[in-house]
Amino acid sequence: MINFDNFPTFSEEHFQSWxxxxxxxxxxxxxxxxxxxYFNLGGVSGGKVRQCSKLVYDNIDHIREQCNGGILTAAGIPSPQSCITSAVAKYFGLKCLVTIPHYPDHIKDSYRVNASLAQKFGAKVYGVGNPNISGPELDAKKLVGETGYFQIKFGMNGRQVMETIAKQVENVPDSVETVVGIAGSGLSMLGVAMGCKLYNKKIKTIYPVALSGYVYKNKKMWYDRLSKRDQFDGDFKVVQSEYPYQHKLKLDESLPLDQTYEAKAWDWMVKNLEPSExxxxxDVGIKEYDLDYIEPIKWHKSEYEKTLDREVRRKTKVTEHDFF
Structure with a gap:
């Protein structure tokens, strides 16, 4: 349960221990x-909360002094990144905005929880007409120009993210030879690879179960630029999930698994590997599924999106569609 009224606030002591x-x-x-x-910030859980918090912490002076005291992010509707970024903004006392594909208020499913939580944390929610992730990503770039805010990029910002994950490899038992995990951006699994080298683990193979091509892009952009002495000695074998990103996979397991992300990696693992120590x-995390958090969104639009709207009105008649 998220406690909005008694949410944690930043202090150096709390941040370091947490x-x-x-x-x-x-x-x-x-x-x-x-x-x-299990990593948790006032009810918002998962390793990506740590990643985002560390990224903001490392840039906090720059954000406060050069970025108008604000952060922004682009996210898909199913992604918890909008909720996570706004929660971290609240923790640090920063302004926040998120940009996502626009959807009508009558739809109430687990995908719509994230935007409502972002709004409850105080973020302004900007809607875009393009339902693909490229729509919010482009809008975020335009909004950086409009607001000056610091952008939390898709999958977070590479090197810092990998370093926060790498430190979590320290308590992985020496018996482990294989690691499996979901790869949205792929940075979590790339961080595991970095950690294997950092702590001299005996892991032979890492299987990132990919939902998109971002793992290849981030590996090339962030991981492959590391010196060879910092890179994993084993095999980093990307495998493609048999399920598309938008598919919700509900598994009957004792372990609570995110239906968009972790469940698909777990499904691949049990189908391809024998149970073993x-x-x-x-398990990176699980987003909030409680539909009671859903509320009508007070939609905002960037100047760029307003320009697109004017162009559409000039060229064509507005037509109703039922995409969502």
Whole structure:
């Protein structure tokens, strides 16, 4: 349960103890599981909360002095990044805006929880007409120009994200030879690879279960630029999930798994690997599914989106569609 009225606020002491604590290793269905989903900020959970918090912390003076005291992010509707970024903004006392594909208020499903939570945390929610992630990403660039805010990019900003994940590899048992995890941006699994080298782990293979091509882009942009002495010695074998990104996969497991992300990696693992203490599943987190958090969005539009709207009105008649 998220406590909006008594939400944690930043202090140096709290931040250091909170972000440096190692999340535990558990056993589920014969596999070891790294429970990074236990990492928590006032009810918003998962390793990506740590990633975003560390990114903001490392740039906090710049954000306050050069970015009008604000952060912004682009996200898809199913992604928890809008909720996470706004929660971190509240923690640090920063202004926040998120840009996502616009949707009508009558739709109430688990995908719509994220934007409502972002709004509850005080973020302004900007809507775009393009439902693909490229729409919000372009809008975010335009909004940086309009507002001067610091952008939390899709999948977070590479090197810092990988370093926060790498530190969590410290308590991975020496028995582990294989790691499996979901790859949206891929940065979490790339961070695991970095951590294997940092702590001299005996892991032979990492399987990122990909939902898109971002893992290849981020590997080339961030990981491949590391010096060879910082790179994983084993095999980094990207496998493609058989499920599309938008598909909700509900599994009957004792472990709570995010239906958009972790469930698809777990499904691949149980179909392809035998249960063993040599196999570890990296659980990044699970987003909020409580529909009671949903509220009408007070939509905003960037000047860029307003320009697109004017062009559409000039060229064609507005037509109704039922895309969502």
């Amino acid at each position: 972000t440096n604590e190692l999340t535990p290793i558990e056993e589920h269905s014969g596999f070891l599981v790294k429970r990074d989903d 040599k196999v570890l599943f990296w």
